[in-house]
Amino acid sequence: MATKIPTVRTVRAxxxxxxxxxxxxQTVALVPTMGALHxxxxxxxxxxxxxxxxxxxxxxxxxxxxAPHEDFGAYPRDEASDRKKLTELxxxxxxxxxGKEMYALDFSTHIMVGVISEGLCGASRPHFFGGxxxxxxxLLLQCGPDIAVFGEKDYxxxxxxERMVRDLNIPVQILGGPIVREEDGxxxxxxNAYLSPEERIIAPLLNRTLCDIASDIAEGRPITDALxxxxxxxxAAGFGVDYVDxxxxxxxxxxxxxxxxxxxxxxAAYLGKTRLIDNVPVRKRRAAKGT
Ligand code: AMP
Numbered sequence: 628m629a630t631k632i633p634t635v636r637t638v639r640a641x642x643x644x645x646x647x648x649x650x651x652x653q654t655v656a657l658v659p660t661m662g663a664l665h666x667x668x669x670x671x672x673x674x675x676x677x678x679x680x681x682x683x684x685x686x687x688x689x690x691x692x693x694a695p696h697e698d699f700g701a702y703p704r705d706e707a708s709d710r711k712k713l714t715e716l717x718x719x720x721x722x723x724x725x726g727k728e729m730y731a732l733d734f735s736t737h738i739m740v741g742v743i744s745e746g747l748c749g750a751s752r753p754h755f756f757g758g759x760x761x762x763x764x765x766l767l768l769q770c771g772p773d774i775a776v777f778g779e780k781d782y783x784x785x786x787x788x789e790r791m792v793r794d795l796n797i798p799v800q801i802l803g804g805p806i807v808r809e810e811d812g813x814x815x816x817x818x819n820a821y822l823s824p825e826e827r828i829i830a831p832l833l834n835r836t837l838c839d840i841a842s843d844i845a846e847g848r849p850i851t852d853a854l855x856x857x858x859x860x861x862x863a864a865g866f867g868v869d870y871v872d873x874x875x876x877x878x879x880x881x882x883x884x885x886x887x888x889x890x891x892x893x894x895a896a897y898l899g900k901t902r903l904i905d906n907v908p909v910r911k912r913r914a915a916k917g918t
Pocket of ligand 1: 659660661662666667668670671776777778779780781804805806807808814815816817
C-alpha cells in the first residue's frame with residue numbers, strides 16, 4: 628500500500644521541508660491547483676515527477692480570483708479524494724493552507740501583469756488574472772521550487788505567469804503541460820461537474836468548433852471570417868459565447884488577418900451557468916516537397 632503523503636498547512640512547515648530537500652541537493656517542482664483533482668491535474672504531476680526529484684502539490688481555492696457573483700462557494704472541494712489520487716502518484720508533499728494562512732485580514736498587495744492579462748478571459752473577468760498572479764507569486768515565494776508546472780488548458784494564465792516570473796525575476800522555471808481531454812474532445816475541468824446531462828452532450832462542440840476554426844485559418848481562410856462562423860455555430864447550439872479569438876501563441880498578440888507566426892485559437896462560452904474555456908493550436912500545413 629502506498630504511504631500517506633504528508634500535508635502541511637503553514638508557510639513555515641512548507642519552507643522547512645523544501646529547504647531540507649534543497650540542502651540535500653534535491654530539485655523541487657510545485658504544481659499549484661485548486662483541488663477537485665482530475666486527470667488534467669494528474670498529468671501535470673506526472674510531468675513534474677519527470678523533471679524534479681521532489682514534487683509538491685498545492686491545493687488552495689483562491690478567493691481573490693473569483694468575483695462576488697462567481698462560484699467560489701460552490702467550487703468543488705474534496706481533499707480526502709485529492710489526497711488518495713496524489714498518494715497513488717507518489718507525490719512528496721501536499722501544501723493545503725487555510726485562507727487565513729494565505730491572506731492576512733489587512734492583506735493589501737496585488738500584482739497586476741499588464742497587457743497580456745487584458746483581452747480574452749481578462750476582458751470579462753477583470754479581477755481574475757490579478758488574483759491568479761498574486762496567489763501564484765505567493766505560492767512561488769512560499770515554496771521556493773526550482774520548477775512550477777501549469778496547464779495549457781489555461782493558456783492565458785500560463786502566459787501571464789511566465790511574464791510575471793520574468794518581470795519580477797522570480798527564480799523558477801515555468802513549464803506548461805498539454806491539455807488532457809475526454810474522448811469526445813471536451814477539456815477536463817473541475818467545473819465540468821456543473822454540467823447537466825443535456826449540457827454535457829453539447830459541451831464538446833466548443834472544442835470541435837475551435838479545431839475547425841484552426842484548420843480553416845491554417846488553410847488560408849481570413850481569420851475574421853473563420854471566427855465569425857465559429858461563433859455563429861456555438862450561438863446556434865445554445866452556448867452563450869464570451870469570446871472566440873485567434874492570437875499569437877508566444878505572447879497572445881493580436882493577429883493580422885493571416886497567420887504568420889505560431890498561433891492558437893481561444894474560446895470561452897457558457898452552457899447554462901457553466902463557463903467553459905478551451906484553446907487549440909493552428910497547425911500550418913507544410914507545403915509538399917517539390918511544390
Ligand atoms: P485549477 O485547479 O483549475 O486551478 O488547475 C490547476 C492546474 O491544472 C492549472 O495549471 C490548470 O491549467 C491545469 N489544468 C486544469 N485542467 C487541465 C487539463 N484538462 N489539462 C491540463 N492541465 C489542466
